[in-house]
Amino acid sequence: MSEATRDKMKEAAARLFYTQGYHGTSVRHIAEQANVNIALVSYYFGGKKGLFEQLMTQFLEGYLEAMHIDDETRMKSTREQLLSVIRSLLSYQQNHYHLARMVHREMTMDSVLVRELMSTYLRKEKHDFEQLLRRGMKEGSFNKQPIDFVLIQLRGMITLPYYSPQYLRELYQLSTTEPYFINRYVEHLTSWIDSCLCGIEPTRTNRVMLKIN
Amino acid sequence: MSEATRDKMKEAAARLFYTQGYHGTSVRHIAEQANVNIALVSYYFGGKKGLFEQLMTQFLEGYLEAMHIDDETRMKSTREQLLSVIRSLLSYQQNHYHLARMVHREMTMDSVLVRELMSTYLRKEKHDFEQLLRRGMKEGSFNKQPIDFVLIQLRGMITLPYYSPQYLRELYQLSTTEPYFINRYVEHLTSWIDSCLCGIEPTRTNRVMLKIN
Amino acid sequence: MSEATRDKMKEAAARLFYTQGYHGTSVRHIAEQANVNIALVSYYFGGKKGLFEQLMTQFLEGYLEAMHIDDETRMKSTREQLLSVIRSLLSYQQNHYHLARMVHREMTMDSVLVRELMSTYLRKEKHDFEQLLRRGMKEGSFNKQPIDFVLIQLRGMITLPYYSPQYLRELYQLSTTEPYFINRYVEHLTSWIDSCLCGIEPTRTNRVMLKIN
Amino acid sequence: MSEATRDKMKEAAARLFYTQGYHGTSVRHIAEQANVNIALVSYYFGGKKGLFEQLMTQFLEGYLEAMHIDDETRMKSTREQLLSVIRSLLSYQQNHYHLARMVHREMTMDSVLVRELMSTYLRKEKHDFEQLLRRGMKEGSFNKQPIDFVLIQLRGMITLPYYSPQYLRELYQLSTTEPYFINRYVEHLTSWIDSCLCGIEPTRTNRVMLKIN
DNA sequence: GATGAATGAGGGTTCATTCAT
DNA sequence: AATGAATGAACCCTCATTCAT
The missing domain is CATH 1.10.10.60 (Homeodomain-like)
Known part of the structure; x- marks a missing residue:
């Protein structure tokens, strides 16, 4: 075999x-x-190119899959659903760390392959997030604000650990590959969603964070 | 010559x-x-390596220079200073678009050179932003919140246009290389600072934005 | 294959x-x-360097091997043993003419490799000849005389055909690569050993030579 | 200038x-x-080739000049004349050590230039030595023996210090570039001429040498 | 199914030389 | 008389790939 x-x-x-x-x-x-x-x-x-492409598409397919919201979660609040997707994406990239970093870097190249993958997977990611945000705003869970800039912030925060891990390591004194990192990062993201997106008071957890820093 | x-x-x-x-x-x-x-x-x-290194250091030195706050600006509010630095960095990268993208990508490689540049320039950037934020929080201009996560968001937003321009192009229907892009992007960043960092009501400009999207 | x-x-x-x-x-x-x-x-x-080094060491190892005196020869007189070694060395270099010339020339360069090979092989050659000569002098086969100068003459005569073949060609009107050359050269060497080393009358063969020239 | x-x-x-x-x-x-x-x-x-050729011819012309026997020496015995030429050649090469080694090595190459120089200078050298030896044999100063082999030995001994200096260094524990080396080497050559060429008893100097070694 | 030998293209670098100044 | 910029050719080596076995 x-x-x-x-x-x-x-x-x-x-x-x-x-x-x-x-x-x-x-x-x-x-x-x-x-x-x-x-x-x-x-x-x-x-050939080398074939191996590379297989790695790329394999990762990206798993990435889209990780964006999928299962039936159980769909019952919960929009905020919960957003958090769930974020957690899922971070977790997926964590489990495929090498691939994640490889993909994010090679995505910055100008090649036919990359452009094709972009218009397939990236558009899908953007669309899903947009749907989620629009729904949350409509139903009043999220503050009304320009969707595109929220998307930018979201994407920035989700990809940063795999695009610029040194920066995070410097900040957290914690490698982005360590399991504990994700927990902490998700906490931060939660607090960001609550304060900037939902406009509610920061949770107790965040207060603690505040003192620590 | x-x-x-x-x-x-x-x-x-x-x-x-x-x-x-x-x-x-x-x-x-x-x-x-x-x-x-x-x-x-x-x-x-x-050699090729020497040419590359020269481009790297040249860009990064200009980058740090762009972070410098001149005497006139230093008279203004902390919020204004932060905005000024952000504008300056975005503008600098815009004017050296190729270099900016090159540097941001190659920074994701694992090599001796990259690691050296990291510990020189990246640390400086982080330190300067941190100082600014701490001062703002102390004097009450900025809401008290975990500094590290604000740093992450800042860096994410400043580098994203040069790390993942396709995403922004998709969003804004506007190439990141066009001069008008920066204006719009800075507007968004301003509104982000006001609402998430300063905690004040979004400005009229942002309301307009909201309708547009 | x-x-x-x-x-x-x-x-x-x-x-x-x-x-x-x-x-x-x-x-x-x-x-x-x-x-x-x-x-x-x-x-x-x-690489080129590797190929070169392989040729060098290969030749030199064979050279040292050619210096070895087999059991049968060891029974004979010291003079006979010396002659046997000389014949063996000349024959070996004759059979690897290109290599011999290559080695002798490159040996005159100043490089790390060359210096290493020198201290390994050259020293061994010198030592073996010295042993043979000392024994011969002790047992009275050879005239007592400064060993080092005999060594110089020996080495000069053994390497000359591969270091300065033009000179010999001029003298003998015979290319050093032709098989007959060795015979003639060994005859000369024999006569040299007999007269200068052993101090006996030149053989009839040499007398003939004398007339020819 | x-x-x-x-x-x-x-x-x-x-x-x-x-x-x-x-x-x-x-x-x-x-x-x-x-x-x-x-x-x-x-x-x-x-060009490089021109510089090289100039060095070659310059050295070789000086070499032939060094072979010239002045009027004063011409009055002395043939043995003395031979010794004088040998001393002169060794001395000349010593004074142009780098050139000597360069020439001797490059002489082993197969090129048009080298072959031309050969047939000009080498032939002259051989001819002069031959004349000297023939005269010496005719007048009885030198033992009758095959001239060509004597020539071989002579050339071997004269060039060895510049062709294989490491070997001599090993033997004498004395660099061939040191002034004292020549003295010692000429002593050996003298003893060789006396015993092998003239067939007379070794001089006192050589007896001392003998004990030393 | 899997391998080691062999290939042609292209990699970055160094070369000796030329030419306008 | 002397120079520094610039050139094109050749350098050795590594590349991804193919093919017979």
């Missing part, structure tokens, strides 16, 4: 792409790290 | 590094775009 | 290094002469 | 050619070492 071999290769590729970028990574290096024959990259994935 | 040649090369390099990344760009391509001989890259900059 | 390819390359490299020196020989030229792809030089030998 | 500049360049070139060979030396390096502009190599000598 070769599934294990394929996975070893994808894992090694993700790790290297994340560290040194697509162009900075050689097929030879991937094969070495995965402890397999070099020719297998072409054999299994149709 | 060779200054002109050097500038042509740096410009071409920045453009290509921004589009295809450091490893994805060949010295030959840079020379072609700059319409100069290939050997000049080594001749002037000591 | 790749052994054949490797050998082709080594042969071509030795021939070119011998003709034009290490720095004067390009990898491209080697590959062309060996009728193989250029990349194979790096693939098999880790 | 530019004569000084020219000399600086020739000196630097000789030093580098001697250390790293012709092909291993770059014009840039020569200019750096001589502390002059790179373009001057082409300007003064018509």
Whole structure:
């Protein structure tokens, strides 16, 4: 069975792409790290580019899936649903850390592939968040305010840990890869939603945070 | 005079590094775009790496300079100072768009150079913003809240246009490179500062925005 | 099978290094002469330098081996043993003519590699000859005389054909690469040993030589 | 006046050619070492090759000159004349150590230039020595023996210090560049001439040598 | 199914030289 | 007389890929 071999290769590729970028990574290096024959990259994935694309789409599909709101959550408040999606996305990226960083970086390149993926996945993400926010504003859960700028802030906060982890490490004195990081980050996001989006008093938790800092 | 040649090369390099990344760009391509001989890259900059490093540090030094608050502004309110810095940074990155995107992307790589630049420039940026926020909170201009998370939001909003311009283009139907974009973006940031940081009523401008969207 | 390819390359490299020196020989030229792809030089030998070093050590190891006195010869007289070693060394270098010339020339360079090889192989050669001479003098086969100068003469005569073949060609009207050359050269050496080292009358063969010249 | 500049360049070139060979030396390096502009190599000598050829011929002309026997010496015995020439040649090479080593090495290359120089200078050297030896044998100063082999030994001993100085250093524990070396080497050569060529008893000096070793 | 040999293209760098000044 | 900018060719090496086995 070769599934294990394929996975070893994808894992090694993700790790290297994340560290040194697509162009900075050689097929030879991937094969070495995965402890397999070099020719297998072409054999299994149709070349370096194929391997890369597979990693990209695989990650992005999981990303959209993570945005999905299950039936149970759909019963809860809009605020709860928003929080749930945020938590889910952060958690997904945390579990695929190398891929997440790889994707976010390569997304900044100008290539046909990237532009295609953009108009497929990015648009979907934006649309889902927009729906959620509009509903919350309509029903009065969220303060009325320009949706686009809220979207910008949301996206900034969701991607920052995987786009600029050094900055967060500096701030929190805590690596973004450690499990505890997410908890803390979500707490902050919750307080942001409550104060800036819902316009309610910060919770007790946040008061504590306030004193700490 | 060779200054002109050097500038042509740096410009071409920045453009290509921004589009295809450091490893994805060949010295030959840079020379072609700059319409100069290939050997000049080594001749002037000591190689591709030297050219890259020069672009990096040059940008980052200008970045820190852009953070500086001049004497006139220092007379104004803390809110005004914060806005001034934000405007200055966005403007600087706008004027060096290719470099800005190049730097932000390559900053996500794991290399000795990057880590060194990080601990020099990034730390300085964080420190300056922190000072400003602390002062504002102390004097009551800003609401008391966890500083680190405000920093995260700030950085997210300042870098997003150069890290994920496609997203903004999708939102604003406006390229981030167009001069008008900054105006609009700063308006949003102002409203964010007023409502989330200062805790005052949104201005009339923002109400208009609200209707537009 | 790749052994054949490797050998082709080594042969071509030795021939070119011998003709034009290490720095004067390009990898491209080697590959062309060996009728193989250029990349194979790096693939098999880790680069031009690796190929060169392999040729060097390979030759020198064979050289030391050629100095070894087998059990049968060890039964004979010291004079016979000395002659045997000389014959063996000349024969070995004759069979690896290109390599011999390459090595002797590159040995005159100032580099780390060369200095290392020197202190390994050259010292061994000197030591073995010294032993042989000392023994011969002790047992009375050889005239007592300063050993170091005998060593100098020996080395001069053994290396000259591969270091300055033009000179010998001029003298003998005979290329040093032709098989007959060695016979003649060894005859001369024998006569030198007999007269200068052993102090006995020159043989009849030498008398004939005398008339010829 | 530019004569000084020219000399600086020739000196630097000789030093580098001697250390790293012709092909291993770059014009840039020569200019750096001589502390002059790179373009001057082409300007003064018509390129790297021209500079090299000038060094070669200059050395070789001096070499032939050093072979010349002045009128005073011509009065002395043939043995004395031979010794005088040997001393002169060794001394000349000692005074142009870098050039000597450079020439001897590059002489082992296969190129048009080298072959031309060979047939001009080498032949002359051989001819002069031959004359001397023949005369000596005719008049009975030297033992009758094959001239060609004597020539080989002579040339071997005269060039060895500049072709394989490491070997001599190992033997004498004395660098071939030190002035004292020549004295010692000439002593050995004298004893060789006396015993092997003239067939007389070794001198007292050699007896001492014998004990030392 | 999986491999090691081999390939051609392209990578970045260094070279000796030229030319306007 | 002497220089610094600039050139094109060649340097060695690594790349991703293919192919027979």
